[in-house]
Amino acid sequence: MTAASELARNTLVHGRGGTLTISEIERDGRIGIKLVFEDTGPGIPDIEKALQDGFSTAKSMGLGLGGARRLVNEFDISSTVDVGTKVSIVQWKRR
Ligand SMILES: Nc1ncnc2c1ncn2[C@@H]1O[C@H](COP(=O)(O)OP(=O)(O)OP(=O)(O)O)[C@@H](O)[C@H]1O
């Protein structure tokens, strides 16, 4: 929930709005939930920097992206300047 709300907030605030696609997935007999956040905003020039705690271009805390990555089982981000940003996360159901 926290990762989802942080990423949704980034999509709105930095990405100027976008979409969230939620799906149930199965791999190796395990069930998980996958969330994909996509926007057509300004993009992120330096993803490594954006993931660092304390880095913010919005004078905020700069904890959302790195915090979200730490909270989930799988985290994937791709971004192109002037095109947009896509962040995918997966959380597996506990057995
Ligand atoms: N969807 C996005 N589009 C463009 N830039 C983004 C996006 N998501 C994150 N960023 C960039 O990465 C930086 C770090 O994101 P992060 O969520 O860690 O911090 P924040 O949103 O600035 O502050 P916080 O989430 O702590 O309130 C942002 O300041 C912004 O520059």
Ligand SMILES: [Mg+2]
């Ligand atoms: Mg944020």
